Amino acid sequence: MIDEHFQQALVLGGEFPSDFGWFNARYREARQALEASGLDLAPCMNDTLAGNFLLHADRRVMLVDFEYASTNDRAAELALWFVEMCFSPEIEAELIEEYYGRVDTAVLARVSLFKALVDLKWSTWAMVQNKVSRLDFDFFKYGFWKHMRARFMMSDPRWPDWLKTV
Numbered sequence: 001m002i003d004e005h006f007q008q009a010l011v012l013g014g015e016f017p018s019d020f021g022w023f024n025a026r027y028r029e030a031r032q033a034l035e036a037s038g039l040d041l042a043p044c045m046n047d048t049l050a051g052n053f054l055l056h057a058d059r060r061v062m063l064v065d066f067e068y069a070s071t072n073d074r075a076a077e078l079a080l081w082f083v084e085m086c087f088s089p090e091i092e093a094e095l096i097e098e099y100y101g102r103v104d105t106a107v108l109a110r111v112s113l114f115k116a117l118v119d120l121k122w123s124t125w126a127m128v129q130n131k132v133s134r135l136d137f138d139f140f141k142y143g144f145w146k147h148m149r150a151r152f153m154m155s156d157p158r159w160p161d162w163l164k165t166v
Contacts, residue, residue, distance in 0.1 A: 002120055013131065015130070026159070030117055044070065048077070075114050083119060096111065113163070120150040122143075122146045127139075129143075
């Protein structure tokens, strides 16, 4: 949905970061690498904010808020969960192993690329919401923060290796 949100923000006169061309180039190269490696599609929640996980006293977990649920790449769902929860690399590795049955460089690279892309997706969503939402929420600040995190991942010196490894 990144392209869709880019177009929506453009039509609405949304505020793009000054280095949008650089963001767009990184997005395109990541998308190309991920699509070339083959997408691993599955039903996904696509909104893994902490508040969307309800924990019962008996340790059962209930997920709520499926407004953005759709088919997506499994690594994108994990990446979104990881960036929202700020898990340590050790916890991420445990969860990847639990989910995929293994931790290898290709899966780690895939999740790393998707960490940048999910933040870019939500930052562009925020650019749209900043123009259309009536909620009393600072969508500009939220989007700016997401852009900063995406920029951090896209600037990581391992980025070229992740592109090759997926």
